[in-house]
Structure formats: C-alpha cells, structure tokens
Amino acid sequence: MGERDVALPVVGLTVEALAESVLLHLPALTDALVETIYEQNPAYREMGAVPQQDLWRSCHDNVARVVQMIADNDDHFDAAHATGRRRAEQRMPLDDVLKSFRLGGRLVWEALIDEARAQGVVESEALLDVASKVWEVVDRTSSQVAAAYHAAERQLVRADERRRSTLWEGLLHGPGKDRAFIQEAATVLDVPVNGRYAVVAIDNLIDDECTTSSFVRRFAGLRIASAWQVRPQTVVGLIAVGTESPVTVLRTLRDVVHAPAGLSGVVSGLAEVNIAYRQAMLARRTLPAGQIDVAALTERLPEALLLSAPELAEQLVQHWLLPLMTVPAPERELLLDTLDKWVLAAGSVRRTADLAHCHRNTVINRLHRVHQITGRNLSDEGFHLELGLALRAFRLFPPSA
Numbered sequence: 001m002g003e004r005d006v007a008l009p010v011v012g013l014t015v016e017a018l019a020e021s022v023l024l025h026l027p028a029l030t031d032a033l034v035e036t037i038y039e040q041n042p043a044y045r046e047m048g049a050v051p052q053q054d055l056w057r058s059c060h061d062n063v064a065r066v067v068q069m070i071a072d073n074d075d076h077f078d079a080a081h082a083t084g085r086r087r088a089e090q091r092m093p094l095d096d097v098l099k100s101f102r103l104g105g106r107l108v109w110e111a112l113i114d115e116a117r118a119q120g121v122v123e124s125e126a127l128l129d130v131a132s133k134v135w136e137v138v139d140r141t142s143s144q145v146a147a148a149y150h151a152a153e154r155q156l157v158r159a160d161e162r163r164r165s166t167l168w169e170g171l172l173h174g175p176g177k178d179r180a181f182i183q184e185a186a187t188v189l190d191v192p193v194n195g196r197y198a199v200v201a202i203d204n205l206i207d208d209e210c211t212t213s214s215f216v217r218r219f220a221g222l223r224i225a226s227a228w229q230v231r232p233q234t235v236v237g238l239i240a241v242g243t244e245s246p247v248t249v250l251r252t253l254r255d256v257v258h259a260p261a262g263l264s265g266v267v268s269g270l271a272e273v274n275i276a277y278r279q280a281m282l283a284r285r286t287l288p289a290g291q292i293d294v295a296a297l298t299e300r301l302p303e304a305l306l307l308s309a310p311e312l313a314e315q316l317v318q319h320w321l322l323p324l325m326t327v328p329a330p331e332r333e334l335l336l337d338t339l340d341k342w343v344l345a346a347g348s349v350r351r352t353a354d355l356a357h358c359h360r361n362t363v364i365n366r367l368h369r370v371h372q373i374t375g376r377n378l379s380d381e382g383f384h385l386e387l388g389l390a391l392r393a394f395r396l397f398p399p400s401a
Contacts, residue, residue, distance in 0.1 A: 015130055018115045019071035023064065025111070030060040033107050037100050044100070049090040058083045059104065062141070066108055069137045077144040084148025088156060094149050098142050105138030164188055168229045171270060172236065172277040182270045189227040191240050194269045198246060199276035200237040200253055200294065201284050202261040204230065212237075218256055222248065236280075238273060241266055246298070253294045260287050261294040282307055288395065306393045313393035320390035323374045335373075336391065338366045342378070343388040 022029065034056050038045050044055065061079035068076050087097045112130050167185040174181075186193040212228035212235060219226040225240040239249055246266055253263060262284030264276035283295045286303035297304055306313040324332050338356060342363070345351035349367075353360040367378055378387070 015112075015133060016071045017119070018112045018130065019067045021115045021119075022067050022108070022111045026060065026064055026067075029063055029107060029111055030056060033059045033063065033104050036103050036107065040103060041096055041099050043093065043096040047092065049092050050087070054086070058086070059100075062101070063104055063108060066104070066134075066137050066141055069141075070108075070112075070133050075140075077141065080141045080144040081148040084145040085152040087145075088149045088152035094146060097145060097149065101138060101142045101145060105134060108138070109134040165229075168236070171238070171273045173274060186270060189238065191225045191227050191238060191270070192242075196241040196243075196266045196268065197270065197273055197276060198239045198241050198249055198266050199264045199273060199280040200239065200257070200261055201277070201280040202235040202237070202257055203259045203284070204233055204235050211235075215256060218252060222252065224249070234281075236277065246296075250294060250296050257294055258292060260284060260292060262286070263294055263296045265297050279304075286396070302389060302392050303396060306389065306396055310397065313389075313397055316386065316390040316393050317397065320374065320376060320387055321394050324370070327373060335366055335370055336394070338363065339370065339387065340391055342367065343384055343391065346384060347378070 034052070037055065037059070044050055050058075058079070062083060065076040065079045068074075083097070087094070109131055112134065113127060116127060116130060167181075167188055170181055171185055182193055212230060215228055215237060216226055219239065222244065224242065224244055227238045229236045229238075241249055250263055253261065262280045262282065264279035264283065267273065267276045279297045282304050283297040283300060285307050286300040287293060287295045306316075321336075324335060327335070338352065341355040342352045345355060349360050349363050352363045356363065370376070371378065376387075377383075
C-alpha cells in the first residue's frame, strides 16, 4: 500500500475526534453563527420573518447534524428538512437561507481546523481532507434544505390559490357583509375595501392568465386598481373605479377585451361586488350571438330587464309581433326594421323615412301592412314603450314558430 493508504485511517479517526470535540462547544458555535448571519446576511434582520429564538434553534440543530454526519458518514437531514419547510412558510427567500448554510459550513470548518491544530494535527493534507468532508456534507445538507423548501412552497402556493379562490367565490356569490372576510379579501386581492367598484365578465375564449396580467397593468397605468380571476368559462375582473368615470373604464375595456363581455353598473365597496357580478353576467347575456363587444349594463337596461323577466318578454312578443312570424322572412325583416326605426323616431313618419332611407309614403305603407297583419294600432297611447320593448325582446328571444 502507498503512503496515502496508510494515513487514511488515522485521518478518519482524527475527523471523528475533532467532530466530537466541536460538539462540546455547540452552544457557543451557535451563538457565533447567529451573530454572523445577522452581520453578513442582513435579510434576516431586515425582514424580521424569522424570530431570533427560531434562528438560534435552527442553527443549533443544523450545526449538530452537520458535525454528526462528518463524524459517522450517516445521513441526518431531519433538521435540514424542518428548516427548509419553516423558512418557506415564513416567506424567507431561499437564496438567503442557503447563504446562511454556507456561513454555517465555514464556521464548522474553522472550528474543526482550530480543534485539529489544538490536537497537533498540522499536516496540510489532513486539513484538506477535513475541509473536503465539511463542504461535501454542507452541500448535501443544502440540497435537502432546498428540496424541503420547494416542496413546502408548492403546498403554500396551492393553499394560497385555494384561499384566493374561496375569497373570490365569497365576493361573487356571498352576501359580502362580514367585515373580517371583506378585509381579508381586500388584502389578498390588493384592492381597497371601500370606494366605487365595477365588475366585468368576459367569455374565457383563450384561458390565458398572461392576458389578465396585461389588464392589471393597463388599469394600473390609469391609477385604477383591479383584480382578475380566470374561471372555467369566464374571466372576471374586479375594477376599483374610485373617482374615475365609468366611461373611461368602459373605453379601456373595449380597447383591451376581444371577446364577448358584460360590464356592471357601479356599486359601493367590496360588500356589494356580488350585486355587480350578477349585473355583469346579465349585461353579457344581452349581446347577440357572435357579437364581440363589452356590453355595459347602463347602456342596455331594457334588455337586462327583459332577460330578468323572460315570461313577460315572451308576452310582449306574442302581444305585438307574433303574427309577423306568418309572413315570409324577407318581408318580416323589412317590417321589423321599419318598426325599429319608427320607435327610434318617436312615431315621426318623416324621421323614420330618413332613418330607413326611403320615401315617407313607403313608411306609411309598411306601417299599414303591420296593422293589417297584427291588428295593432300604432297610434295607441304608450305604444312606443311597449313596442320598443317587444322589438328588443324579439331579438333576445326570437319565436321558434
């Protein structure tokens, strides 16, 4: 055997003896490590996430395990796993956690070297073996810390997502009167508790959370806070209108949203977001099939009322327009278009002719034809309101026969 082979058992015994000696000074070494971390890893002091007693205990247990592994070559990662999990829960950055382990490794190495010299071991080769062993153990321990940290981080993310989803459901569907719940929702979603709010409901055509991030940035540029949730069928936006005009919000949405959507009216505070959500969903339903637009509830109140009372909408259609279903489709569309313009013109033949781009006599003939088919007298008092609603209801609920 060579000279190196003869020396190895002696070095092994020396490392074990050194480790046992270091363990006798564990409390003092722990104190030194805590002080070093505070000096050279300022995040621990600045963030205040890790209590001093917690840091001391973690340093104590991990130094003990590292020295023990140096001595017996067995794996002792319980302290590393506990530290990784706890620091993830405390939201301590992993880079700072691993930096502390490197600082601890250096202190352990220095303590072993001091002990070696105190025991008369001065050969550079033996000291290099000690250093190699220390850093090999520290690297393995750090890997275990990182693995435990990432595992806990994934669990925390899932828990955060579940909590965030629960808060959204409570805002959109609950009464929203619990002050503690409202305060937590405001904190998690990063929006104010009070103030004016609007909700937008957008068809989720692409399921792209990057798009919602761009929405947040666009409104932030207007100094408007917003929060967004990607749901299976709908993307919901919670917009803190504040002192901004709802017109600005609508214009911005029409610039950035390229899917069918509905915008609520303005409500007061997070406690009324459930009302705004129902309004947004109702406004979305007023859009004809295939139309890409942001339907504002304030612009489509008649349609929203009809959708809220579909049985009454059906009565209006039957009362005013059902007989028109008996005529051929081209004539029916022409007569319905004339009626739309007749209502818009408040019963003025001249204005109706202008809107329809035809002669006034043509308008008179078409209105007479409607009277013949439906038996309805368009000169009756209040016809504008009922007929106007009937025409809107016909577009929302076209008769099947």
